[in-house]
Amino acid sequence: MTAIERSRTVAVVGAGTMGQGIAQVALLAGHRVLIYDINALLAADAVGFVQDRVERMAAKGRLDRAEAEDAIDRIASAAELAELAGAALVVEAVVEDVTVKRALFAALEEVVSPEALLATNTSSLSVTELAAGLAHPGRFLGLHFFNPAPLLPLVEVVSGSATDPAAADRAYATVLGWGKTPVRCADTPGFIVNRIARPFYAEAFAVYEEQGADPATIDAVLRESGGFKMGPFALTDLIGQDVNEAVTRSVWESFFRSPKFTPSLAQRRLVQSGRLGRKSGHGWYPYGPDAKAPAPHTAGPEDAPAKVTVVGDLGPAAGLLDLLEEAGIEVVDVEHGGPYIQLPGEGQLVLADGKTAIEFADVVYFDLAFDYRDATRIALSVSEDTSERTLAEAVGLFQKLGKKVSVIGDVPGMIVARTVAMLIDLTADAVARGVAGAEDIDTAMRLGVNYPAGPAEWHDRLGRDWAYDLLHHLDERCPGGRYAPSLALYKLGYAAGDEDEAADEAEAADADDEAGETE
Structure with a gap:
């Protein structure tokens, strides 16, 4: 793979936040950069903004002074689209409108050489559709940077149906040379991140809609047990409820309204009410100087059982065994049956498996943790048939392990799992x-x-x-x-x-061989 030479010009069309960020990345990688916008004043301002950022980096010692001055001299605005004729790569970062983008690329084809790469920074539109009608669709692809582009390392390199693999390879190598981490993907709704991430929001909203737990508790469980840096309610407030819901709805519509991507009615109502998150002063949570952050539900102190019986292999929760012993709780292992933890009062503590507690006589479900040792909070799920003693023993057990405990409703699969x-x-x-x-x-x-x-x-x-x-x-x-x-x-x-079965057969064969040798 051959990257675009540093001596070649990179052009950015669109002088907004993303355009400025992409221009800064290309500039600090060593390219000459041109910024074009239909509003020439915005393009000139964007150049000034990038130059100011470079100057500040030099002042803070994050960039050599000579390199900074050289970079400041290599960026300029273009008053006319024709000035981009010498660009080896043009990255578009204009409004998310198919008609506008297609008209822009049709005009660019009249200007740049047939060898130049044309890229869109779209996060939601089809790369294949944007390339339709181009004379050279093979050199067209998506380069989806994440905001803020200078700081976030990921770039999705998106190949449309007509994208030439050599063009994708060249773009990939170029982005890699810019110090970013490119990933390849086909042209699909949401590409990688916005497609795969939908359940992170959707399942949290579903638990809330099912009256399983409040937003603060769900966020806390996903952070403190699941290992996620931010809960989905706080995150969508930061992104903007209107923006997040629009992406969800776009992916859902693009997949012909597949139930896998169904939007949340609760989030729809939030958007309709104008509670868009931080930018409006209220979303799932209130914001402002007098706003108080809601606290997650946390159970009061309970006594831990002195002894439990672990029945069967706890699988993803097997790490609890060491924690129990380290906490001074006597553990009796029973190899067959389960898997569950038998509590002294005869109730059972079971890892979330997609079933509900109401299906069993006296059960407390506990949620998945990314790492049970590092987790600081565990969610428990109970039904009306769960005895007070069993719940108290379950709460006390996890508290003895140093965990905060959130008791939620009888929601199948709980939160993290x-x-x-x-x-x-x-x-x-x-x-x-x-x-x-x-x-x-x-x-x-x-x-x-x-x-x-x-x-x-x-x-x-x-x-x-x-x-x-x-x-x-x-x-x-x-x-x-x-x-x-x-x-x-x-x-x-x-x-x-099949692999497990083959392994079992091989182990049995080895055992037979050993037995034969002994005899």
């Missing part, structure tokens, strides 16, 4: 459909939205059939297709089952 399972399912489906490779998806989700692990990595950690089983149970309890496991996820679990 159902969110992670859905992320895994969408990832498996995207990989199977050729949207992107598992490694690129994991990279995109870690860097683009700061997840603690990529969904494919999480899938490997949790076990190949964990997500499938949980979603299968959820689908039985919440029919309609939203939670139906994808064929791709089914195949992954099936393949893993």
Whole structure:
């Protein structure tokens, strides 16, 4: 792969925040940069803004003074589109309107050479559709930077149906040379990040709509147990409820209203009421000088049981065994049956599996944690049939492990578990459909939205059939297709089952051989 030479000009069309950021990235990578906007004054202002940022970087010692002065001299505005004729790459960052963008690229084709790459920074429109009608659609692709472009490392390199692989390779190498982390993906609604991330918001909103927990508690559980940097309610308030819902609705419509991407009615009502988040002073949470942040539900202190029985393999929660012993709680292991933790009062503590507590006599479900040792909060789910003693023992047990405890309603799959399972399912489906490779998806989700692990990595950690089983149970309890496991996820679990069976057969054969040698 050959990157665009540093001696070549990079042009940016659109003088807004994203255009300025992309221009700054290309400029500091060593290119001459031209900024064009239909409003020439905005283009000139954008050049000034970028130059000021470069100057500030030099003043803070983050950039060599000579390099800064050289960069300041290499950026200029273009008064006419024709001035971009010598550009080797033109990146568009104008309004998200198909008609406007297509007209712009048609005009650019009349100006730049046939070898020049044309790229759109769109986050929601089809790259294939934008390329329709171009004389040279093979050199057209998407370069989706994340805001703020100078700081965030991820760039989605999107190939449309007509994109030449050589053009995608050249763009990938160029972005890599700029110090960014590019990931490849096909032209699909939402590309990687905005497609795969939908359940992070949707499942939290669904738990809220099902009266499972309030926003502050759901956010706290996803942060303090799931390992996510920010909860979905606080995050959408930061993004803007109107912006987040528009992306969700766009993906949903693009997938022909698939139940996998159904928007939230609660969020729709929030947008309709004008509560758009931080920018309006109120969203899920209130903002302003006198606003008080709501506190998550946290259970009061309870006594921990002195002894528990662990029945079967706890799977993703196996790390609790060491924590229990370190906390001084006596643990009796029973190999067969389960999996669950038997409490002294005969109640059971069960890892979220997509079922509900009401289905069992005296059960407390506990949620998935990214790392039970590092988690500072655990969610518990109970039904009206759960005894007070069992709940108290469950709360006390996790408090003894140093965790805060949030008791939520009897919601199948709870909070973290159902969110992670859905992320895994969408990832498996995207990989199977050729949207992107598992490694690129994991990279995109870690860097683009700061997840603690990529969904494919999480899938490997949790076990190949964990997500499938949980979603299968959820689908039985919440029919309609939203939670139906994808064929791709089914195949992954099936393949893993074959591998496990082969391993068991090999182990049995080895045991027979050893027995024969002994005899």
